[in-house]
Amino acid sequence: xxxxxxxxxxxxxATLEQGHEMGLKPLSVVVLDAGGNVQAFEREDxxxxxxxxxxxxxxxxxxxxxxxxxxxxxxxxxxxxxxGAVNGVFGGQVVPVPGGVLIRDSSGAVIGAxxxxxxxxxxxxxxxxxxxxxxxxxxEI
Numbered sequence: 261x262x263x264x265x266x267x268x269x270x271x272x273x274a275t276l277e278q279g280h281e282m283g284l285k286p287l288s289v290v291v292l293d294a295g296g297n298v299q300a301f302e303r304e305d306x307x308x309x310x311x312x313x314x315x316x317x318x319x320x321x322x323x324x325x326x327x328x329x330x331x332x333x334x335x336x337x338x339x340x341x342x343x344g345a346v347n348g349v350f351g352g353q354v355v356p357v358p359g360g361v362l363i364r365d366s367s368g369a370v371i372g373a374x375x376x377x378x379x380x381x382x383x384x385x386x387x388x389x390x391x392x393x394x395x396x397x398x399x400e401i
Contacts (some may be wrong), residue, residue, distance in 0.1 A: 274394030274395070282387065289391065292373045292374075318355045322361060323373035328401050333358060374388045
C-alpha cells in the first residue's frame with residue numbers, strides 16, 4: 261500500500277493546522293512516496309521560496325535512509341563523515357535534522373516520508389507528527 265493523494269493532502273492540512281495552533285512561523289510541507297517521489301507539496305503564504313528544497317531534503321533523507329530526521333541528526337553528530345558520505349551519494353539532497361518524518365503503515369512498513377520546514381526543527385517535527393497521525397498512519401520522528 262502506498263500513500264494516496266487524499267492521505268497526502270490530509271497530512272499537509274493537518275500539519276499546517278498544528279502549526280497554526282502552535283503559533284509557528286509559515287510552514288512548507290512535502291509528502292514523498294516510498295521511492296522518494298513527491299506526492300504533494302504546499303508552502304504557506306509568507307514562507308521563503310527556498311523552503312521546498314529544505315522540506316524535500318528532510319523527507320528525502322528519511323525515506324532513503326529509513327531513518328527519521330532526529331536519528332539522522334544524532335548519527336551526523338556521532339559520525340559526521342557518514343552523513344557527509346551519504347549526502348555525497350544522494351547529491352547533497354539530505355537535510356539530517358528533525359522535521360523529516362518516516363511514514364509507516366499499520367504493519368510497520370515504510371510507505372513514505374513527510375518533510376516540514378519553517379520553524380525550529382523540533383517544532384517542525386511536532387507539526388509533522390500530527391499530520392501523519394491525522395491520516396491514520398504512523399509517524400516516526
